[in-house]
């Protein structure tokens with residue numbers, strides 16, 4: 420688009436620091452999301468000492484800890500990963516709903532990129548598919564999104 424000022428981020432964010440906040444519930448799935456997130460970051464030049472992994476009990480607890488991490492001003496971006504799998508009661512809706520609402524609030528209140536790599540799925544099969552098999556890895560996707568957003572905010576800030 421000639422003559423249109425265009426502002427974009429890329430995936431190069433030297434010196435940026437990242438927190439991965441992981442809900443341990445359904446850890447056999449979440450471990451793959453964590454690995455996917457770390458892999459995506461390190462493939463894009465982020466070194467391991469720029470990444471901190473913070474484990475919390477479940478998806479419901481992710482927003483509070485993400486908020487504390489943001490308030491610490493030690494991180495440029497936060498990647499939330501977890502796996503909420505529907506059971507037989509309405510519990511799923513509360514856990515998943517509060518998790519996404521809380522994370523969205525953290526991003527806006529703290530002005531910090533927050534990646535939503537929390538699976539909210541009906542079945543274990545759907546979770547497996549999104550944790551590094553046929554439907555990709557949502558932890559990796561969230562990490563890439565945060566990389567781009569950190570870069571974009573740096574461009575916007577000049």
Ligand SMILES: Nc1c(NC[C@H](O)[C@H](O)[C@H](O)CO)[nH]c(=O)[nH]c1=O
Nearest residue numbers: 442444476477478479501502503504
């Ligand atoms: N059922 C799932 C949960 N439930 C646990 C909650 O996240 C929370 O830890 C508990 O209610 C205590 O406050 N968490 C998940 O991450 N995934 C689930 O499928």
Ligand SMILES: CC(=O)[C@@H](O)COP(=O)(O)O
Nearest residue numbers: 504505506507508510511
């Ligand atoms: C997402 C959940 O909270 C879920 O695992 C709970 O299962 P249930 O609704 O059968 O208690």
